[in-house]
Amino acid sequence: MAQLTQKERMKIPRQDMPVQAPEERVQNFKEVALGYTLELAKLEAERCLQCKDPHCMEGCPVEVRIPEFIQAVRDGDMAEAVKIMKSKNNLPAICGRVCPQEVQCESRCILGKKGEPVAIGRIERFVGDYELANKTLEMTKGAPTGKKVAVCGSGPAGLTCAVDLARMGHEVTIFESLHTPGGVLVYGIPEFRLPKDAVIKAEIETAAKALSIRILTDYIIGRTLTIDELQAQYDAIFLGTGAGLPMFMRIPGINFNGVMSANEFLTRCNLMKGYRFPEFDTPVKVGKRVAVIGAGNVAMDAARSALRLQSLIARANGESGGEVHIVYRRSSDEVPARLEEVHHAKEEGVIFDFLTNPVEILGDDKNAVRAMRCIRMELGEPDQSGRRSPVAVKGSEFDMEVDQVIFALGTSPNPLVFNNAGGLERSKWGTVVADKENGRTTVKGIWAGGDVVTGAATVISAMGAGKRAAADMDRYLKGEFDW
Amino acid sequence: MYRILEKQVLSDVTKLMVVEAPQVARKARAGQFIIVLMHDQGERIPLTIADYDRAAGTITLIFQEVGKSTKEMGTMNVGDSFSHVVGPLGHATDIENYGEVICVGGGVGIAPVYPIARELKEAGNHVTSIIGARTKELLLWEDKMRAVSDELIITTDDGSYGRKELVTTPLKEILDSRPGKIKKIWAIGPAIMMKFVAMTTKPYNVHTIVSLNTIMIDGTGMCGGCRVVLDDGAKFVCVDGPEFDAHKVDWNNLMSRLSFYRPEEESATRRFEKDHKCKLDRAIANGVK
Numbered sequence: 001m002a003q004l005t006q007k008e009r010m011k012i013p014r015q016d017m018p019v020q021a022p023e024e025r026v027q028n029f030k031e032v033a034l035g036y037t038l039e040l041a042k043l044e045a046e047r048c049l050q051c052k053d054p055h056c057m058e059g060c061p062v063e064v065r066i067p068e069f070i071q072a073v074r075d076g077d078m079a080e081a082v083k084i085m086k087s088k089n090n091l092p093a094i095c096g097r098v099c100p101q102e103v104q105c106e107s108r109c110i111l112g113k114k115g116e117p118v119a120i121g122r123i124e125r126f127v128g129d130y131e132l133a134n135k136t137l138e139m140t141k142g143a144p145t146g147k148k149v150a151v152c153g154s155g156p157a158g159l160t161c162a163v164d165l166a167r168m169g170h171e172v173t174i175f176e177s178l179h180t181p182g183g184v185l186v187y188g189i190p191e192f193r194l195p196k197d198a199v200i201k202a203e204i205e206t207a208a209k210a211l212s213i214r215i216l217t218d219y220i221i222g223r224t225l226t227i228d229e230l231q232a233q234y235d236a237i238f239l240g241t242g243a244g245l246p247m248f249m250r251i252p253g254i255n256f257n258g259v260m261s262a263n264e265f266l267t268r269c270n271l272m273k274g275y276r277f278p279e280f281d282t283p284v285k286v287g288k289r290v291a292v293i294g295a296g297n298v299a300m301d302a303a304r305s306a307l308r309l310q311s312l313i314a315r316a317n318g319e320s321g322g323e324v325h326i327v328y329r330r331s332s333d334e335v336p337a338r339l340e341e342v343h344h345a346k347e348e349g350v351i352f353d354f355l356t357n358p359v360e361i362l363g364d365d366k367n368a369v370r371a372m373r374c375i376r377m378e379l380g381e382p383d384q385s386g387r388r389s390p391v392a393v394k395g396s397e398f399d400m401e402v403d404q405v406i407f408a409l410g411t412s413p414n415p416l417v418f419n420n421a422g423g424l425e426r427s428k429w430g431t432v433v434a435d436k437e438n439g440r441t442t443v444k445g446i447w448a449g450g451d452v453v454t455g456a457a458t459v460i461s462a463m464g465a466g467k468r469a470a471a472d473m474d475r476y477l478k479g480e481f482d483w
Numbered sequence: 484m485y486r487i488l489e490k491q492v493l494s495d496v497t498k499l500m501v502v503e504a505p506q507v508a509r510k511a512r513a514g515q516f517i518i519v520l521m522h523d524q525g526e527r528i529p530l531t532i533a534d535y536d537r538a539a540g541t542i543t544l545i546f547q548e549v550g551k552s553t554k555e556m557g558t559m560n561v562g563d564s565f566s567h568v569v570g571p572l573g574h575a576t577d578i579e580n581y582g583e584v585i586c587v588g589g590g591v592g593i594a595p596v597y598p599i600a601r602e603l604k605e606a607g608n609h610v611t612s613i614i615g616a617r618t619k620e621l622l623l624w625e626d627k628m629r630a631v632s633d634e635l636i637i638t639t640d641d642g643s644y645g646r647k648e649l650v651t652t653p654l655k656e657i658l659d660s661r662p663g664k665i666k667k668i669w670a671i672g673p674a675i676m677m678k679f680v681a682m683t684t685k686p687y688n689v690h691t692i693v694s695l696n697t698i699m700i701d702g703t704g705m706c707g708g709c710r711v712v713l714d715d716g717a718k719f720v721c722v723d724g725p726e727f728d729a730h731k732v733d734w735n736n737l738m739s740r741l742s743f744y745r746p747e748e749e750s751a752t753r754r755f756e757k758d759h760k761c762k763l764d765r766a767i768a769n770g771v772k
Contacts (some may be wrong), residue, residue: 024535177569177701177703179567179569187705217567218506218567218568218569219506219569220570220572220703223510223570223572223703224506224507224569224570225506241546244701244703244704245704245705246705248707248717254717255710255733255736255740256715257743258743260706260708261706261707261708263705263706264706264708265701267701267706268700268706271700272527272700273524277747277751278747278750278751278754279524279749280524280526281525281551281552282522282526282527282700283744283747283751284628285744365734367735367739367740368739403685414703414705414722415704415722416703416722
């Protein structure tokens with residue numbers, strides 16, 4: 001394309017990503033968004049004004065050099081785009097798919113002031129996918145430092161930290177409790193949003209092989225090995241064990257059959273491939289009328305997985321599908337989920353019940369859920385988070401007929417990790433106390449980052465924490481400071 | 484991979500396997516469990532650790548073939564490997580010298596009660612063990628249990644061996660004949676047996692511990708599928724247990740939760756048996772004896 005003027009660039013509309021049609025995609029677990037073609041990616045890249053003082057990068061927790069990689073895509077120099085991207089972000093194919101770009105990089109894009117911002121996330125995904133398919137950039141391990149590092153957890157924080165440390169030449173071992181590495185990327189985020197084999201497995205295997213990172217699955221920190229044992233064997237430790245413990249509401253009836261955590265529902269679906277039962281041995285149940293409590297990304301994932309399972313069962317039995325409700329105590333303005341997920345959920349037919357809060361789950365004589373008693377809410381004064389806090393409307397109780405209730409109310413760190421963890425300080429919420437800038441905990445030689453420090457947050461913020469910790473650990477291992 | 488080094492057929496439906504899992508063996512203690520995954524398409528199955536050998540780096544598993552996965556496991560042989568074994572999970576049994584204690588094991592539950600009885604005995608307790616099964620065929624480890632017990636009572640439901648009674652009858656006799664003497668009771672077996680043990684010991688107010696085997700996926704506190712209702716709220720069997728005060732457990736809720744996936748279990752088992760039989764028939768037709 002000939003050199004465009006700024007005006008011409010601003011006239012190009014933001015390019016949509018091809019997607020599977022809603023009616024088609026609820027019948028399968030394949031990826032919803034299909035990704036840009038090279039032509040679409042280049043066209044979208046043409047929209048970037050290459051600001052002299054770009055703000056997009058300020059919105060990125062790992063400081064990807066956004067205008068530079070977009071310029072490379074525009075030039076069609078994909079190898080260069082990959083190089084720029086990977087200098088800051090090891091997992092672009094993942095971030096392009098799951099980052100909340102609308103509140104990060106894209107929220108700072110100058111084009112967003114009047115029109116729509118550059119689709120940075122979509123171009124990033126294209127770059128990531130291009131690299132997965134073409135392998136233009138060889139990751140190289142730095143000269144061996146002779147230092148041994150233990151990384152606990154192979155989710156976004158642990159992986160990022162491990163890759164950075166290995167590139168710096170340290171000998172890295174990752175300990176993962178489950179049988180497959182990837183953490184929440186594998187057990188939590190569904191296949192239709194983040195393909196497990198094509199993206200996660202490919203990213204992890206490529207990096208581990210190139211950088212000689214040892215990944216030990218089946219190691220539960222706190223049980224199979226404890227932190228004090230790791231301290232004796234390793235020069236530095238990074239804790240990226242996430243926030244895996246589900247929260248249930250303290251209301252009557254949570255132990256009826258059919259009530260479960262989103263963690264259980266999604267783990268059955270994603271990690272254990274329950275949607276392919278009986279080809280895979282772990283079953284997953286879905287009701288005819290499902291209520292998902294909460295409105296974060298996990299709630300959207302659970303609701304959309306439920307819809308798909310309903311469609312698959314209905315098609316197999318020649319019945320009509322079911323209903324899936326998102327039940328949320330605040331209003332649509334406060335929904336914490338990523339915009340695209342809410343949009344996709346609505347398109348697929350998820351019903352949103354805002355300003356509604358469960359007060360009791362009702363069971364039948366077989367101990368199974370038959371309904372959920374709810375109360376209407378209204379918005380009161382803003383709370384500490386700045387969101388208007390919901391207040392129950394007296395006497396507005398009603399029963400919602402449901403046969404499955406899935407709680408997606410957030411998670412907290414698994415306390416198991418901290419068996420024999422010495423003086424590691426934790427907050428009253430169970431999160432590890434660690435320095436925001438460098439990840440240092442209260443124990444010398446131990447860093448932490450990601451959900452285990454912040455409580456459930458985003459993939460990219462965990463990656464940012466893993467990155468910052470890796471840089472600090474490197475300095476420590478080189479003897480540049482003594483804690 | 485976790486290799487099977489030894490396999491014993493304890494009965495038609497009960498198998499014992501000694502499995503190479505050094506990182507589990509080095510930490511295992513009585514009362515804890517592991518999760519096994521046969522292969523990439525398998526499910527994560529929680530099994531209590533029946534024994535362990537730290538020096539050899541092995542653990543012993545005993546399981547009854549009840550559903551698709553355990554039946555498939557039963558077809559595995561020495562030299563085969565599990566793709567994953569993870570543990571040890573859960574809290575270990577609190578072993579001290581309590582004085583007089585009773586260990587009750589029902590069916591395949593005798594296996595996990597054995598290391599507890601052994602350690603209690605080693606700690607100086609007077610151990611009375613009651614082991615029972617539906618029929619003689621299903622009774623296991625009589626010799627091992629006898630070796631670690633001061634007294635051993637055997638019952639079968641059908642009277643084919645030992646006393647023709649449920650385990651609760653001799654249990655009640657002991658509680659009646661030695662009032663105030665019994666300090667603690669452990670009971671491991673089918674949920675229904677544990678429920679009746681709990682009902683039997685409650686009037687005597689003897690602290691009774693059961694080891695629960697609920698439906699689990701990860702075994703680390705992540706899914707919450709294993710939750711059990713106690714007098715003082717819900718707990719996770721995988722991280723808070725597996726041992727609980729028998730008198731606090733809501734047994735009806737526990738049993739209904741155990742049956743939640745029964746239709747899926749049954750259909751998977753039927754499919755497996757049909758498929759397995761087809762393969763056997765084919766093998767026989769091809770001349771395998």
